[in-house]
Amino acid sequence: MVPVSGQTTGDAGGAPCWLNLSARDLEAAQRFYGAVLGWTFRPGDLGDAYVVGERDGVPVAGIAPVAAEPAVPVAWTVFFGVDDADAAVARIRERGGTVGVGPMAFPPQGRAAFATDLEGAVFGVWEGRLVSRWHVGERQAPAWVELHSRDAFDAAVFYGGVLGWADGRPSASEVSYEHDRVVLRRDGEAVARLNSGPVESASPSPQLRPRWLVRFRVRDLEEAQAAVVAHGGSVVPGGEWAGVRPPGGDDERRVVVLDPDGALFTVEAEVTG
Secondary structure (H helix, E strand, C coil): CCCCCCCEHHHCCCCEEEEEEEECCHHHHHHHHHHHHCCEEEEECCEEEEEEEEECCEEEEEEEECCCCCCCCCCEEEEEECCCHHHHHHHHHHCCCEEEEEEEEECCCEEEEEEECCCCCEEEEEEEECCCCCCCCCCCCCEEEEEEECCHHHHHHHHHHHHCCCCCCCCCCEEEEECCEEEEEECCEEEEEEEECCCCCCCCCHHHCCEEEEEEEECCHHHHHHHHHHCCCEECCCHHHCCCCCCCCCCCCEEEEECCCCCEEEEEECCCC
16 A cells, blocks of 8 residues: 655655555456546556556555455555654654554555544555655645645644654654645645645535645646546535635646545646646
8 A cells, every 4th residue: 555666755854755545346346446537557467466557657556455354445545655664653743643554564665653633634644765856845746735724834733743844854844834834845746735624523424524635737627527426436515625715725627526425525626838
């Protein structure tokens, strides 16, 4: 479920380093994401039951099977690179987060853990090898990630302490505070954003629960939206904040969708020019 080749997480500086989906039907997930996002797939290094989705030959995300029981969630997870998974897990617990699974070993590639932050948003930490050529970014990268939380500044304190953001090390990611949002940068490029908004852990609207939301970029948004419905997914009304416009919101064109297993993500039009 995690990266397996390339540089190590010592170079990641606490930034996002991989995206992973847990799916109940691996073949159905490949058909859906291939049609919606234009991905092709290759076997991952963790065996036949794990695939890597690529766009134009560039790795974007991994898909792994999960138990078929309804109680097992199907979701996209953002992984952050750490030098030491054990130390990161200890910092999560020290700061009031919850560690659900791990650290688990994936020899010889690395180690991973799944956790939730103070508001219940799920994320992962990864110690080990990074996938070569993988990246997220605000403009031209194939994917972008955002945290939806009640208070982006409080969240930044938690994640900054866990992941070593802006801790003075040469490899550390940079953090800037802009209006009601926090922007995480690597080498000057924005790679994630933390947003304040009207989230509620028990909200019936999935967009209003605390979460790391993954956006995938497509060349034609209307075609992607039609492919979602044609291949068993659904469009979630109300956008990323269920119709509520949070402070600092923007007007970029995007659609929030559910895949056939119920995993929430956003499809947005590529930035051109």
